[in-house]
Amino acid sequence: MFNYDSVQPGSRDDYLDDLCQRVEQGMDEGLLPVEVFRDDAVFRAEMERIFARTWVFVGHTSEIPNKGDYMLRRIGLDKVIVTRDDSDKINVMLNHCRHRGTEVCHQDKGNARQFKCPYHGWTYRNNGDWLAAPHMADAYGGKLDAKEWGLLRAPNVDTIHGFIFAALSEDVPPLREHLGDTVWMMDAIFGLHPDGMKVLAEPERFIVKADWKSGAENFSGDAYHVSTAHLSAALAEFIPGVNQVSTHASGYDFGNGNSFIGHALPKLIAPMFAFWGYPEEYRKQFDLSKLDAAQIEMLETVPPTIGTIFPNMSFLRFPQPAVPGEMPIPFTSIRMWHPVSPGVMELWNYELEYAFLPEEFHRKAYMAGQFGFGSGGIFEQDDTAVWEGIAKVGNSPWSRAKGMKLHYQQKRSGADPEWKGKGEFHPSIYGEYCQEKFWRRWLKDMAEGKKAKQGAKGGAA
Ligand code: FES
Ligand SMILES: [Fe+2]
Numbered sequence: 001m002f003n004y005d006s007v008q009p010g011s012r013d014d015y016l017d018d019l020c021q022r023v024e025q026g027m028d029e030g031l032l033p034v035e036v037f038r039d040d041a042v043f044r045a046e047m048e049r050i051f052a053r054t055w056v057f058v059g060h061t062s063e064i065p066n067k068g069d070y071m072l073r074r075i076g077l078d079k080v081i082v083t084r085d086d087s088d089k090i091n092v093m094l095n096h097c098r099h100r101g102t103e104v105c106h107q108d109k110g111n112a113r114q115f116k117c118p119y120h121g122w123t124y125r126n127n128g129d130w131l132a133a134p135h136m137a138d139a140y141g142g143k144l145d146a147k148e149w150g151l152l153r154a155p156n157v158d159t160i161h162g163f164i165f166a167a168l169s170e171d172v173p174p175l176r177e178h179l180g181d182t183v184w185m186m187d188a189i190f191g192l193h194p195d196g197m198k199v200l201a202e203p204e205r206f207i208v209k210a211d212w213k214s215g216a217e218n219f220s221g222d223a224y225h226v227s228t229a230h231l232s233a234a235l236a237e238f239i240p241g242v243n244q245v246s247t248h249a250s251g252y253d254f255g256n257g258n259s260f261i262g263h264a265l266p267k268l269i270a271p272m273f274a275f276w277g278y279p280e281e282y283r284k285q286f287d288l289s290k291l292d293a294a295q296i297e298m299l300e301t302v303p304p305t306i307g308t309i310f311p312n313m314s315f316l317r318f319p320q321p322a323v324p325g326e327m328p329i330p331f332t333s334i335r336m337w338h339p340v341s342p343g344v345m346e347l348w349n350y351e352l353e354y355a356f357l358p359e360e361f362h363r364k365a366y367m368a369g370q371f372g373f374g375s376g377g378i379f380e381q382d383d384t385a386v387w388e389g390i391a392k393v394g395n396s397p398w399s400r401a402k403g404m405k406l407h408y409q410q411k412r413s414g415a416d417p418e419w420k421g422k423g424e425f426h427p428s429i430y431g432e433y434c435q436e437k438f439w440r441r442w443l444k445d446m447a448e449g450k451k452a453k454q455g456a457k458g459g460a461a
Contacts, residue, residue, distance in 0.1 A: 012041045013450070020446050027439050030409035030432070037211040038343035038394030046339065049449020050311050050442070051076025053169040055178050057313035057336060058082055058092060060352065061162040062198035068111040068126055074338050074346075075166060080154070081105050082164060085127035086113065092154035092166040093128040104151070109202070115151075128153045161190035162197060163313070163334075171452070181254040181422035182309060188295040189304060189317065192286040195355040197332070200366045203348040206375040210387035211394065212312065212337040212345040213442070218383065219306050219314035219335075220259045221434025223249035224410070229382045238324055238378060241268070249429035250302050253415075254422065257310030257441025259434035262302035263318065269328075274300040276330035277319035282357055294421035310441050312337045322367040329361070331369035343391030347384070349373060408432045 019042065022033045036042055058073045059082055070083040072095065079095040081104070097104050097117040104115045104124065114131060116123045121134040128151035136142060156167040158175035160183065165175050176183055190197055208215075218225070227243040234242040248268040252260040265273035275283050276299075288296055298304070305318040314335045319328035336348040351369040353362050373380045393399050412431040419425035426433050 012044075015041055016045050016446070016450075020443055023439060024443055026405055027408070027436055027443075030407070030436075031405035032408055032439065034390075034396075034399050034404045034406055035394050037214060038391045040342050043339065043342040045446060045449070047076045048453065050445045051168075051339070052078075053167065053172070053449055053452065054311065054445060055156070055158075055165045055167045055172060055175055056311065057163060057309065058166050059164045060197075060199050060334075060350075061090070061159055061164060062196075062352075062355070063109075064090070066111065068113055069109075070105070070112060070126065071109045072105060072107070075154075075168060076339060079103065080166070081115070081151075082166075083126045083128075085125070087127070089127065090157055090159065090164060091127050092157050092164075094152035096152075097122055098130070098149045098151065099133075122149075124151050161186055163190075169452070178256075179258070179309070180256060182256070182258040184295065184422035185252060185254060185258075185260055185304060185307070188291060188299060189315065191290065192288070193354050193356050194287060197352045198355040200351045200353055200362055203336070203350045204370075204375055205346055205348050207340065208345050208347050208384045208387065209343060210345060210384060210391045211343050212339040213438075214387035214390050215335070215337045215345065215347065215383070216308045216311060216314060217435055217438050218387070219261075219316075220257070220308035220310075220438045221251050221253075221261060221429065221432065223261050223263075223306075223429040225383075225386070229386055230379055232382070233378055236324075236378075239320065244268070246429060251424075251426035251429050251431075251434045252298075252304055252307075252421075253424045253426065253434050253437055255437060257438045258308065259423075259437060260304040260307030260315070261429060261434075262298070263305045264302050265305075265318065266301060269319070273319055273328075274303070276303050276305075276317055277328060278330055282354075282361070285356060292421075294419075298421060308438065310438065311445075316369075316373060320368040320372050322364040322371065329364055329368055331365040331372070333369045333373050335373075343394060347375075349375070349380075408435060 023036060026032050056075050059071060063071055064084045067084055067086050067088055070081055073080050073082050081093050081095050083091045085091055095103050095105050099120055099122045102119045104117045113126055114123050123132045125131050130146040130149040133144060154166040154168055155170045156172055158165055160175060172178060223246040226245045230242055233239045248264040250262040252262055307315045316333040317330055319330050321328050332352045334350045334352055338346040340346050351366045353365045370377060372378055410430045410432050413428050415424040416427050
């Protein structure tokens with residue numbers, strides 16, 4: 001396929017500098033150069049400057065509950081093995097053998113004390129330490145230094161409410177510091193019961209011919225699309241009134257590209273949809289003692305329903321019927337936006353639920369989530385279909401020749417000055433505040449990543 005990168009003048013860095021400058025200037029004016037959604041140079045830089053540096057979401061501890069459990073995940077373009085080792089520690093390791101580089105582990109999930117490379121048989125412990133090789137004496141004269149040849153390990157791995165994050169750069173702040181005020185929101189969403197949450201089934205995975213940022217940015221603050229893109233849900237009477245949802249939507253912005261959409265569910269549907277509509281018998285079992293008054297008021301009036309934690313983690317929780325006609329119940333879906341190539345992502349979709357809830361509730365919540373946001377879900381297909389168009393125009397010769405920019409200029413009404421919670425609260429979702437913050441974080445990582453690379457080059461010289 002013809003790609004415009006082959007005719008871009010100047011070096012890749014010059015092109016990216018110019019593009020980032022145009023994005024920055026564009027954001028000041030509410031305009032975004034369309035090529036950010038599909039471009040070889042942008043994609044490569046995102047892999048190096050964002051995914052290979054910052055904290056990235058890789059999974060949940062409930063997926064690997066026992067010592068020796070492992071799962072294959074991705075950080076940008078790299079496949080990684082996430083393990084719970086024999087000492088109960090979680091490790092994130094590059095899934096490539098240090099001998100000749102082939103993939104060490106080929107099974108998505110399992111339990112193992114060791115990983116044996118299928119090529120020549122080098123063997124590693126489940127914490128990544130080098131353990132053994134065949135014919136040690138003959139092949140290496142016993143001179144192979146085990147400490148030198150373990151799998152590459154992410155230097156930073158940490159969890160919050162069971163969500164595992166890893167950062168490949170040494171030079172990152174601790175996870176909670178990095179998340180900042182977003183922790184306040186995560187506590188309110190995921191920290192309501194001491195037993196925590198658990199993943200209900202394997203993440204569903206599907207390829208979407210759209211850029212990873214189309215999904216992440218949409219979840220960060222786009223409630224405006226719901227009344228059009230998801231109108232069929234109202235017409236089919238699956239969710240009556242879905243076309244009115246954006247007028248009852250608000251934005252919670254925690255900076256750093258992390259933001260959430262809230263919906264006034266008790267007002268929009270009925271008072272029982274405070275706390276997303278968890279049935280009273282279960283709500284009574286929530287432990288709210290660690291929440292502040294603003295968190296509790298938020299859950300009672302405008303619970304967060306959708307959100308993004310930059311770059312690759314998004315969240316959904318709102319009431320939906322497991323099958324049409326039934327009472328809506330809340331489901332919780334987490335997704336990973338995995339970049340695959342310019343304008344292509346692999347979307348991973350999970351359903352999670354509070355572990356203490358009965359199995360029947362888990363089953364129904366899973367069905368509700370899949371019915372709406374599984375790969376064949378009524379909403380998911382709407383979203384992915386429209387995002388694919390954005391990737392197409394990102395690489396369009398005509399749009400590039402014209403310097404086409406996308407419109408981020410909705411009327412702004414400002415943050416609520418009375419807001420007592422962390423971050424900012426925007427009573428109206430119109431204004432695209434959250435999307436702007438998403439792009440400013442993207443710019444920040446692109447700039448810092450470039451500086452770090454230059455620093456590393458300087459150091460090497
Ligand atoms: S490539 Fe793994 S042992 Fe040779
Ligand atoms: Fe949507």
